[in-house]
Amino acid sequence: MRAVVFALLAAGAWGAWALFTKLATRTLAPEAVLVVSYLVGSAIGLGFLLWTGEESLLGAFADTPGLSYAVAGGVATGLGSVAYYTGLQSGSVSVVSTVTxxxxxxxxxxxxxxxxxxxxxxxxxxxxxxxxxxxxxxx
Structure with missing residues (x-):
């Protein structure tokens, strides 16, 4: 049940993310929106890592296979985000977000x-x- 609660929270947050990203791409280049969004998101992730205290910061990055997968995930996220943000700039949020x-x-x-x-x-x-x-x- 806990997983479902967090999944619903993520869905709500990502729905809001789609709206704010669409609004941002009205006046900013998709690349700028991507960088700002991910810098803020990364800061939140780092804060969460430090807040949980489950691992030291160095320990979180010591697992080489996990780090490789995280880097690959970051590449996929970055490429998908560039495509998504660029699509939002010229298309409607309802179509681009739904297809994505x-x-x-x-x-x-x-x-x-x-x-x-x-x-x-x-x-x-x-x-x-x-x-x-x-x-x-x-x-």
Whole structure:
């Protein structure tokens, strides 16, 4: 249940992020919005790391495989964000955010094929319905 609560908080925060990003790209270049947003987000992440006190700052970055994956995730986040922010500059937030929300389909497929996570008929139906919803919402 705790995971669902945090997932709902993240969904709310990311919904607000889409709105504020759209407003920002009305007057700023997408690259500037990206840098400012990620600097502020990074500061919040660093503050959270220090606040939790679960690991020392150096210990958090000592795991080399984890660090490599974090760097790869940062590259993917950066590329996706540049595409997203640039799309927002010329498109509507409802279309760009809705189509971008299909990232979870990519995550499901990567989880199944690369991590060996289970995939059932129920999950396949859920993915199909979600894709249908995105198509309808982006019209």
């Amino acid at each position: 929300a299909l990232y979870f389909v990519v995550a499901v497929l990567l989880g199944v094929f690369l991590l060996g996570e289970p995939f059932s008929a129920t999950k396949a139906l859920g993915v199909a319905l979600a894709i249908g919803a995105v198509v309808l919402l982006s019209q």
